[in-house]
Amino acid sequence: MLGAVLGTPAAAVFAAGIDSQNFNQIERGRYLTIVGDCAACHTLPGSGHAFAGGRSIETPFGNLLAPNVTPDPQTGIGAWTDEEFVDALTKGIGRDGTHLYPAMPYTYYTKLTRDDVLAIRAYLNTIPAVHHDVKADQLPFPLSIRTSMSIWNALFFTPGPFVAAAGKSAQWNRGAYLVQGPGHCGMCHSPKNFLGADKTDEALQGYVLQGWFAPNITNDPRVGLGAWSDNDIVAYLKTGHNKTGAATGLMSETLSLSTSRMSDEDLKAIAIYLKDDSGPVQAAPPAPDDMTMKVGAQVYADECAGCHTASGKGLTGLFPSLSGSSAVQQNDPTSLLHAVLRGARSTATDAAPTAPAMPAFGWILNDDQVAAVVTYIRNSWGNKAGPVSAGAVGKTRSALVERSD
Amino acid sequence: MVQKLPRKDAAIIGLGWTGSILAHELLGAGLDVVAIERGPWRDTATDFLISYAQDELRYRLHHELFLRPSQVSVTFRNKADQTALPVRTWGAFMLGNGAGGAGVHWNAETWRFLPTDFTLRSHLTQRYGAKALPDDMTIQDWGVTYDELEPHYDDFEYLCGTSGRAGNIKGAVQDGGNPFEGPRSRPYPTPPMKQGYGHTLFAEAARQLGYKPFPQPSGNLSESYTNPLGVTLGQCTYCGFCEWFGCANYSKATPQTTILPVILRKSNFEARTECEVTRINLDRSGKWATGVTYVDASGTEWEQPADLVILCAFQLFNVQLLLLSGIGKPYDPQTGEGQIGRNFTHQTMSTALGFFDKDKYNFNPFISAGAIGMCIDEFNGDNFDHSSLGFVGGGYIGQIQTNGRPIETTAVPPGTPAWGSKWKQALRDNYLSTINCGAACHGSFYSYRDVYLDLDPTYKDRFGRPLMRMTIDFHDNELQMSAWLTDKYAEILQKMGARQVVKQPRKGPYDVTQYQTSHLCGGAIMGSDPGSSAVNRYLQSWDVPNLFVQGASTFPQNAGYNPTGTVGALAFWSAAAIRSQYLKNPGPLVHA
Numbered sequence: 001m002l003g004a005v006l007g008t009p010a011a012a013v014f015a016a017g018i019d020s021q022n023f024n025q026i027e028r029g030r031y032l033t034i035v036g037d038c039a040a041c042h043t044l045p046g047s048g049h050a051f052a053g054g055r056s057i058e059t060p061f062g063n064l065l066a067p068n069v070t071p072d073p074q075t076g077i078g079a080w081t082d083e084e085f086v087d088a089l090t091k092g093i094g095r096d097g098t099h100l101y102p103a104m105p106y107t108y109y110t111k112l113t114r115d116d117v118l119a120i121r122a123y124l125n126t127i128p129a130v131h132h133d134v135k136a137d138q139l140p141f142p143l144s145i146r147t148s149m150s151i152w153n154a155l156f157f158t159p160g161p162f163v164a165a166a167g168k169s170a171q172w173n174r175g176a177y178l179v180q181g182p183g184h185c186g187m188c189h190s191p192k193n194f195l196g197a198d199k200t201d202e203a204l205q206g207y208v209l210q211g212w213f214a215p216n217i218t219n220d221p222r223v224g225l226g227a228w229s230d231n232d233i234v235a236y237l238k239t240g241h242n243k244t245g246a247a248t249g250l251m252s253e254t255l256s257l258s259t260s261r262m263s264d265e266d267l268k269a270i271a272i273y274l275k276d277d278s279g280p281v282q283a284a285p286p287a288p289d290d291m292t293m294k295v296g297a298q299v300y301a302d303e304c305a306g307c308h309t310a311s312g313k314g315l316t317g318l319f320p321s322l323s324g325s326s327a328v329q330q331n332d333p334t335s336l337l338h339a340v341l342r343g344a345r346s347t348a349t350d351a352a353p354t355a356p357a358m359p360a361f362g363w364i365l366n367d368d369q370v371a372a373v374v375t376y377i378r379n380s381w382g383n384k385a386g387p388v389s390a391g392a393v394g395k396t397r398s399a400l401v402e403r404s405d
Numbered sequence: 406m407v408q409k410l411p412r413k414d415a416a417i418i419g420l421g422w423t424g425s426i427l428a429h430e431l432l433g434a435g436l437d438v439v440a441i442e443r444g445p446w447r448d449t450a451t452d453f454l455i456s457y458a459q460d461e462l463r464y465r466l467h468h469e470l471f472l473r474p475s476q477v478s479v480t481f482r483n484k485a486d487q488t489a490l491p492v493r494t495w496g497a498f499m500l501g502n503g504a505g506g507a508g509v510h511w512n513a514e515t516w517r518f519l520p521t522d523f524t525l526r527s528h529l530t531q532r533y534g535a536k537a538l539p540d541d542m543t544i545q546d547w548g549v550t551y552d553e554l555e556p557h558y559d560d561f562e563y564l565c566g567t568s569g570r571a572g573n574i575k576g577a578v579q580d581g582g583n584p585f586e587g588p589r590s591r592p593y594p595t596p597p598m599k600q601g602y603g604h605t606l607f608a609e610a611a612r613q614l615g616y617k618p619f620p621q622p623s624g625n626l627s628e629s630y631t632n633p634l635g636v637t638l639g640q641c642t643y644c645g646f647c648e649w650f651g652c653a654n655y656s657k658a659t660p661q662t663t664i665l666p667v668i669l670r671k672s673n674f675e676a677r678t679e680c681e682v683t684r685i686n687l688d689r690s691g692k693w694a695t696g697v698t699y700v701d702a703s704g705t706e707w708e709q710p711a712d713l714v715i716l717c718a719f720q721l722f723n724v725q726l727l728l729l730s731g732i733g734k735p736y737d738p739q740t741g742e743g744q745i746g747r748n749f750t751h752q753t754m755s756t757a758l759g760f761f762d763k764d765k766y767n768f769n770p771f772i773s774a775g776a777i778g779m780c781i782d783e784f785n786g787d788n789f790d791h792s793s794l795g796f797v798g799g800g801y802i803g804q805i806q807t808n809g810r811p812i813e814t815t816a817v818p819p820g821t822p823a824w825g826s827k828w829k830q831a832l833r834d835n836y837l838s839t840i841n842c843g844a845a846c847h848g849s850f851y852s853y854r855d856v857y858l859d860l861d862p863t864y865k866d867r868f869g870r871p872l873m874r875m876t877i878d879f880h881d882n883e884l885q886m887s888a889w890l891t892d893k894y895a896e897i898l899q900k901m902g903a904r905q906v907v908k909q910p911r912k913g914p915y916d917v918t919q920y921q922t923s924h925l926c927g928g929a930i931m932g933s934d935p936g937s938s939a940v941n942r943y944l945q946s947w948d949v950p951n952l953f954v955q956g957a958s959t960f961p962q963n964a965g966y967n968p969t970g971t972v973g974a975l976a977f978w979s980a981a982a983i984r985s986q987y988l989k990n991p992g993p994l995v996h997a
Contacts, residue, residue: 306455306642307654315629317637318655345450353666354637356655357450364456 175273296376421506513624647775
């Protein structure tokens with residue numbers, strides 16, 4: 001009864017400056033839920049119920065179910081005060097003082113301005129309330145004790161809003177805000193320590209998750225974004241494709257739900273910010289041996305050149321260029337092996353609906369052949385990256401067998 | 406117990422070229438569209454893999470992509486006094502199946518018909534007199550003109566990215582193109598394909614003989630192309646595995662590579678595969694369709710109500726569904742009355758083999774593509790004077806070596822043993838130096854009173870429905886035409902320098918085991934007279950105005966070209982009429 005009364009959006013919002021009549025605030029909130037890619041976790045695909053939760057979130061420590069954030073008072077957040085909502089997003093503290101797990105990117109959302117957080121709340125208030133009780137906690141002991149997160153927070157969490165860098169342009173600062181805050185890019189792209197916290201001194205240098213390697217997105221010329229212009233980055237984030245590359249793997253969903261629906265200005269700001277930091281100087285990788293390169297060249301000619309062409313340049317809009325590609329030169333070859341062994345489908349967007357795919361070669365190439373061709377691709381046409389061993393291929397192959405996605 | 410589904414604005418039967426085009430156009434008009442497809446879902450990414458797409462045994466010999474005769478077949482006979490028997494292995498034609506339909510496995514030869522092809526009976530009667538045509542020849546005018554279709558040929562070519570050289574732009578004849586083609590509004594979207602040595606040599610010889618050779622218009626693209634819908638196709642790699650195969654390189658224009666990715670993203674579109682439509686339902690008046698009934702893979706029968714029904718199955722099955730649904734009057738060859746099943750046609754194909762000196766000629770036939778080739782059009786349609794020839798019709802002639810596949814493309818000179826070491830030696834000696842073009846003379850097939858389709862009285866499908874019965878034979882007109890075209894082609898082979906030319910003109914009787922293209926046409930033809938046609942000029946059923954019938958089943962007779970360009974143009978033409986006229990005021994678009 002109490003929940004039902006408090007749960008009406010109007011009752012909950014007036015006290016804290018959220019105005020259900022305010023189109024601008026609601027619209028801004030809607031846009032921020034796109035930038036924050038909230039639906040990726042909080043909407044169960046195919047359920048038809050936006051933000052009603054229930055999607056399983058894979059973490060190295062176990063799976064969590066994303067909660068219902070519709071205005072339903074019993075099972076959603078309809079009964080929450082705005083202060084409770086602000087605390088959840090910016091401090092990782094849920095209702096009644098319980099700690100959230102950092103699978104919810106509060107370590108990033110803490111950078112959000114209070115106005116932006118309230119705008120998100122204003123928008124979520126307009127979503128149809130869905131009664132859907134989600135039991136979020138699925139982690140094993142001792143992580144099942146949420147208070148353990150207070151220790152984690154003390155070690156790894158620096159709360160506090162974004163502070164604009166002096167001496168940088170407004171555009172750069174907007175990009176920094178988006179990347180470090182709502183966009184939470186480092187959630188996938190930054191290396192993590194053994195407790196799953198970002199290694200802040202290695203930010204955006206790439207991280208393995210869910211069978212893929214989220215690549216280095218610093219401006220490093222070989223393994224980062226150095227070869228792409230600002231506009232290449234914008235085209236990639238907008239359409240899933242640019243003149244040399246195509247998005248696949250986990251980035252596909254981020255593209256569909258989030259970046260392809262962001263404004264060109266914001267994408268440009270992100271590009272300018274990312275291209276301003278080249279990360280540390282990368283050590284020269286060890287050279288591959290001649291025999292591996294010879295075998296790799298043969299496998300490439302037989303299996304790859306038909307699409308990616310003999311020059312490795314591919315075909316714009318269809319087959320990504322391997323020549324000069326940072327994706328194939330990543331220090332960690334997991335994504336490249338994933339694509340070769342299991343195939344990969346690029347992202348379909350309204351601007352680029354073709355969504356060409358790479359077929360799987362795991363059934364036709366053994367570990368030695370895959371190792372050779374991948375090493376060849378990583379060290380041809382000016383590319384330079386560490387050789388990949390047959391053992392590493394075997395390990396990735398076994399890991400992929402376990403994955404149903 | 407039939408389960409009734411919620412109503413849709415439009416139900417499309419079959420998701421090949423015409424189904425995809427109609428779906429896209431109707432979705433654009435805001436309609437809620439369901440496409441019901443008998444075969445499986447098919448996609449380049451999952452079904453045409455570069456690592457095994459070129460498996461000749463699997464696709465060419467074992468018919469991987471085609472309808473299985475145990476699911477549906479047809480019965481065949483040459484003459485009405487014979488007993489038709491069921492076809493148990495596809496031979497004379499291949500029946501496509503699944504999403505993309507025959508558009509998946511075609512060679513992608515993308516032609517326009519001649520302006521006079523659309524007014525064939527009037528034109529020939531005017532030029533040669535009514536007596537010049539055989540009594541039993543039932544050719545008709547189409548009821549639509551080339552000029553009306555031109556914008557829609559353009560629609561289809563720009564959807565596909567067709568590679569070719571224009572021969573006539575707005576009336577100005579262009580060097581290097583087909584000087585006989587009707588005027589086109591603009592050039593082809595992409596330049597012609599590169600030609601191999603055999604094709605180039607053919608063009609040189611043809612030129613020396615006074616002809617005007619030109620590159621075949623091709624849906625295997627010469628360069629990467631993004632179509633008006635935003636879908637990108639790649640550059641052809643000339644692997645020579647096109648007809649009977651799916652393309653793994655995204656370089657053959659198919660529904661998958663041009664249009665399906667776009668309609669799949671539409672929230673008002675739904676495709677149901679492995680679902681076979683068993684009939685088009687009519688209301689009690691019999692003059693209005695209420696939707697379709699289909700059976701899914703589990704055997705469950707569903708009724709799908711729809712305001713508009715678009716019949717987009719393969720030619721044979723369009724005719725079969727009309728007959729089984731009681732739409733129109735079945736054709737009677739005795740009286741010549743009735744519309745459904747009449748003017749059934751195919752193609753009259755012939756060739757000649759050219760064996761060349763192996764020390765002087767190396768054609769590398771394996772570097773090829775389905776729609777590569779150099780052609781001449783001097784002997785097509787009525788491009789030449791037939792007054793003293795004793796036949797009408799014709800076809801394009803070309804060096805169109807679509808492949809050098811290791812099982813199929815193994816011609817040896819006559820007299821060689823069929824197996825063993827001598828055969829192997831002859832194959833080694835001749836493989837690289839033989840012009841072995843299966844489809845050199847692409848002859849027309851005009852319509853006759855005794856060539857038709859009806860329901861078989863004996864043989865039934867798994868639902869107990871009668872199979873389609875084909876009654877088809879060649880007539881003297883086509884056989885003479887074929888012999889004449891073959892002679893012309895053989896002359897060019899001689900001019901090219903062949904040491905031995907082996908002519909293979911088409912011979913009767915029509916043989917259902919010998920492949921002759923999959924260009925089955927007619928049976929539900931378009932026209933201006935409801936007495937002798939099933940659909941009007943907009944492909945709208947005369948009998949049931951909320952039913953439109955697409956595809957080559959509407960051709961009154963078949964011209965000397967591959968039909969898909971015209972099938973595509975008619976689909977866009979029909980869709981434009983539905984959008985601009987029918988939807989505003991559902992009812993007959995032509996009042997007979």
